[in-house]
Amino acid sequence: MKGLAxxxxxxxxxxxxxxxxxxxxxxxxxxxxxxxGRGADPKLAAPPASPIVLKPEYAQAFDAKRxxxxxxxxxxxxxxxxxxxxxxxxxxxxxxxxxxxIEILPTKNQITIVTxxxxxVRRIYMNVPQQPxxxxxPGYYGRSVGRWEGDTLVVDTIGVKxxxxxxxxxxxxxxxxxxxxxRLVATDYLHDQITIDDPVVLEKPVTYTLAYRRMPGYEMVxxxxxxxxxxxxxxxxxxxxxxxx
Amino acid sequence: xxxxxHGRAILRGMTAVFVxxxxxxxxxxxxxxxxxxxxxxxxxxxxxxxxPHAYIELDVPDETGAVKHWTIELGxxxxxxxxxxxxxxxxxxxxxxxxxxxxxxxxxxxxxxxxTLPDGRVLGNGPGASGRx
Numbered sequence: 001m002k003g004l005a006x007x008x009x010x011x012x013x014x015x016x017x018x019x020x021x022x023x024x025x026x027x028x029x030x031x032x033x034x035x036x037g038r039g040a041d042p043k044l045a046a047p048p049a050s051p052i053v054l055k056p057e058y059a060q061a062f063d064a065k066r067x068x069x070x071x072x073x074x075x076x077x078x079x080x081x082x083x084x085x086x087x088x089x090x091x092x093x094x095x096x097x098x099x100x101x102i103e104i105l106p107t108k109n110q111i112t113i114v115t116x117x118x119x120x121v122r123r124i125y126m127n128v129p130q131q132p133x134x135x136x137x138p139g140y141y142g143r144s145v146g147r148w149e150g151d152t153l154v155v156d157t158i159g160v161k162x163x164x165x166x167x168x169x170x171x172x173x174x175x176x177x178x179x180x181x182x183r184l185v186a187t188d189y190l191h192d193q194i195t196i197d198d199p200v201v202l203e204k205p206v207t208y209t210l211a212y213r214r215m216p217g218y219e220m221v222x223x224x225x226x227x228x229x230x231x232x233x234x235x236x237x238x239x240x241x242x243x244x245x
Numbered sequence: 246x247x248x249x250x251h252g253r254a255i256l257r258g259m260t261a262v263f264v265x266x267x268x269x270x271x272x273x274x275x276x277x278x279x280x281x282x283x284x285x286x287x288x289x290x291x292x293x294x295x296x297p298h299a300y301i302e303l304d305v306p307d308e309t310g311a312v313k314h315w316t317i318e319l320g321x322x323x324x325x326x327x328x329x330x331x332x333x334x335x336x337x338x339x340x341x342x343x344x345x346x347x348x349x350x351x352x353x354x355x356x357x358x359x360x361t362l363p364d365g366r367v368l369g370n371g372p373g374a375s376g377r378x
Contacts, residue, residue, distance in 0.1 A: 073275035076349025086297060099372065100323055116323050221323040227295035229318075230276075240276055242316040242354035243302055245290060 025146045025184050027111070030220060031212035032101040034189065044189045049208030052170050058201050062171060073166045077237030082165070084238050086225035090140030091157055092163035092178050092194055096210045098101060104221055111146060111153070130156050140164055142178075142206040153182040166196060167208065172212035173200035277318075277346040277356040285315055285343045285355075292335040296321050301335060301357065303343065316354045317345055324371040339363050 036045035054062055072079045083089070089097060100117035111124040124146040136143040136159025144157040157178040166172040176198040185191050190212040197205040229241040287305035299319040304312045319325060322332065335341070340363055345355035357370045 076276055078275040078276070083297070098324065099327060117321075138327055143262070221326060223296045223321065223323065225296050227300070228297055229300065229316075230298075238276060239350070240316070240318060240352075240354045242346060242348070242352045244314050245304075 011215060022150070024153070025151050026106070027104045027153070027182070027184075027190065028106055030101050030103045030215045030218040031190055032132065032215050032218075033096055033099060034211040034213040036211075044186055044211060044213075046191065046209040046211040050206055053167060053203040054201060054207050055203055058171055067167075077162075077233075077235075077239070079236050080230075080232040080238045081169075083118075084228075084230050084232060086118070086228050088120045088140060090120070091122065091142055091144075091160050092167055092196065093165065094118075094120045094122070094141075095192060095194070101215055101220065102212070114220065116220050116223055118225065124155050125151075130158065133158055133177070138162070138174065149181075151183055153180075155180040155182065164234060167194070167206060171201055172196070172198050175200050185211075188216075190214070261324060274346075274348070274356055276348055278349045279346045279356075281347060282358065283345050283347050283355065285317075285345060287315070287340050287341065287343075289337060289339040290314070291325075291337065292339075294322050294332040299325060301341075301360070302342065303341070313353055315345075317343060317357050318355070319357045320371040325368075328369055328371040330368055334362060334368065335360075 034040070034044060034046075036042070067214070069079045071217050084167070088094065092115075093111075094115050095102065097115065097117035100115060102116070103114045105114065109126050109128075111126065113122045113124070114120070114143040120141075122141045122144060124144040126146050128145055130145045131143060138159055138161030142157045142159035144155050146153055146155040148154070155178075157180070158176070160166075160172070160176055162172060162174055166176065176196060178198070179195045181193040181195075183191060192210045192212070193207065194210065195207045197204070230238055231241060232238060253273040255329070285303055285305045287303040289301060290304055291302035293300045293302075297322060301317040301319065303315045303317060305315055306312050320328075324331075342361040343355075344358045344360070346358060359367055359369045361367050
């Protein structure tokens with residue numbers, strides 16, 4: 001009889017446990033890019049990206065642009081990116097700028113991400129429907145909505161304007177959709193698997209992953225672009241203003 | 246004090262590490278000749294701890310005593326901080342030795358590789374680019 005009571009108690013505890021929805025993992029804090037290569041743990045580093053396969057009409061222009069960039073760089077007058085003029089990156093490139101960390105700030109109905117480079121801000125609205133494609137005013141960050149699938153934060157972003165360069169500077173249309181699956185792969189290691197789909201420009205979706213490690217206690221450095229000494233000439237080349245004293 | 250021009254073979258390994266680092270910085274550094282290293286010994290006239298880049302302005306006398314002025318570009322405060330820099334590590338009047346990649350244009354502008362501070366510390370241009378590695 002006593003044994004039966006114990007079994008019943010265990011079963012009750014198990015069912016009670018099953019009814020409590022699992023709380024999502026806590027991503028709060030500052031995260032630095034975790035790059036692969038020498039010394040990196042391959043289990044924590046990002047897996048390889050899938051190739052970019054553009055539709056032929058876009059591939060030709062993209063290849064020509066890349067060649068022009070390489071030629072200009074060899075001459076010492078690199079073709080300027082927006083960053084030279086202190087224009088922020090926007091989505092999705094803001095999620096990985098050199099060694100700069102990002103800060104993830106979950107609140108009740110929203111997850112806010114602030115980047116250190118250029119102090120960019122994106123807001124992910126939780127558990128609300130996405131708007132129809134074409135209804136979001138085109139911008140650098142578009143509109144992001146998120147939901148939890150178990151321990152994975154799934155974020156849907158549309159409405160990034162076509163003048164904002166996409167992953168690897170590839171072109172994109174106003175039909176671009178960015179899907180992110182963000183999860184902890186180990187304590188203090190986060191992966192953001194990003195899939196870019198664009199039926200106008202891409203033959204097939206591109207998927208790549210960004211890896212981050214937590215930076216406990218790190219205080220984000222401000223980034224106000226008020227001393228930009230690089231400038232862009234009429235041909236788009238980058239130069240440095242040199243002072244004489 | 247004078248500017249010393251080094252050959253390409255010197256510190257090739259370190260250059261490779263540095264070029265790798267440049268590959269992940271926020272824009273192209275192709276303005277600078279990363280295959281060429283120049284050592285500048287001079288006096289700081291201005292140190293700007295600013296975004297998107299910090300700058301060292303340096304007066305560099307040659308053998309005759311004539312002063313050439315150099316503008317040296319660094320990473321951003323965030324990247325420099327990750328490499329051990331502090332905003333007050335340099336000030337007006339400091340005597341330093343800077344190893345730089347000069348502009349391809351021939352102007353007296355450059356990208357910092359590493360600098361020896363008056364107290365003997367050597368700082369690079371961000372994590373992984375330190376002259377001590």
